[in-house]
Amino acid sequence: MSLRHAVLAALSRGEASGYELAKRFDVAVADFWSATPQQLYRDLERLERDGLVEARVVEQRRRPTKRVFTLTAAGHQALREFVREPARPAAIRDEFLVKLQAVESGDAGALVAGAEARLARSREKLAGYERLLAESGDDLGPYLTLMAGIMYEQQNIQWTELVLQRLRGGEDGTA
Amino acid sequence: MSLRHAVLAALSRGEASGYELAKRFDVAVADFWSATPQQLYRDLERLERDGLVEARVVEQRRRPTKRVFTLTAAGHQALREFVREPARPAAIRDEFLVKLQAVESGDAGALVAGAEARLARSREKLAGYERLLAESGDDLGPYLTLMAGIMYEQQNIQWTELVLQRLRGGEDGTA
DNA sequence: CCTACCTATTCAACTTGTTGAGTATAGGGG
DNA sequence: CCCCTATACTCAACAAGTTGAATAGGTAGG
Secondary structure, eight states: HHHHHHHHHHHHHHHHHHHHHHHHHHITTTTTTOOOHHHHHHHHHHHHHHSSSSEEEESSSSSSEEEEEOOOOHHHHHHHHHHEEEEEEOOOOOOHHHHHHTGSSHHHHHHHHHHHHHHHHHHHHHHHHHHHHHHHOOOOOHHHHHHHHHHHHHHHHHHHHHHHHHHHSOTTTTO | OHHHHHHHHHHTTEEEEHHHHHHHHIIITTOOOOOOOOHHHHHOOOOOOOTHHHHHEEEEESSSSSEEEEOOOHHHHHHHHHHHHHOOEEEEEOOOHHHTGGGSOOOOHHHHHHHHHHHHHHHHHHHHHHHHHHHHHOOHHHHHHHHHHHHHHHHHHHHHHHHHHHHHHOOTTTT
């Protein structure tokens, strides 16, 4: 149970509709916690049912009506309790590393292509984060999570460059 | 469907029983792909049913009988195909970052404690990986994934130190 | 001999996360 | 006027991951 908490944390920084949350998750947070819109709507419903968030219907002029969610007192309380509990260690699921484990029995060329794609993606992400950093205020939480993203991608780029070097340089994968 | 592939990759480096696989996953691989024994047994069954792995019963002298799994030709084939497909981007789920997002409405002291625990854990992991690196052969796949673990933890340590500094140094989290 | 602890595996129930499709409102472009 | 796109949300089915417990053989220690 933890997307729940990610939602609570997101709402603690300001009310939002499901749709808006989905975007926030996609932009700022996707790299350490991802969720599809469907998941968000489902969890918002549950949170509402459990009394941790409240919905308010907002009719808009030039757009479809939306439901905007806010934390209730119980929601704030639940969030504080969550923060107090020790965090479970980060779970990483990185398919590329699995593929890499099988270099010797697989297609090294495909892995080179994969590494190049990864490198490109990391560079884009990094650039995006750096832009956000320049624009962003000095709220501690968002700053530190942004730095996590930046440092993670920097390290990722370095590692991927090492991979490329080894995959290309020494053709002796089968040594 | 991807623990399947992680299992195939693991078996491509040598036959193993479910129990042995569980240990391998726990030691070497846990940081980029984790699985409980139950999950492994379940997936091994499916892989067997689908003809990608074969089981061989091995009776042991001083221990309970075990079933040792090997890749079949179809299994090798499936692994090669998996390696050729582009990898989906890594999914990270890091609870600590979620908690950090809520610093302002939560207990900063608990977060300091959490950061310290994270730091300790990362240092242990790093030491373990470095030991493995010294012992290990020069197979490319394992080498690169080990390096991924090492670089990841190094970066993690740096970031966590930054977090501690900010959480402690400037007590003005609510600025 | 009884207990505790590894090895080795299985069953069942549950929570999360993923995928694909589908509804509806409204604006802009051709 | 029709289609495309963006907003805003919902339903259903499924795949993957988690948790807790149970079974069972064997060894070592008190």
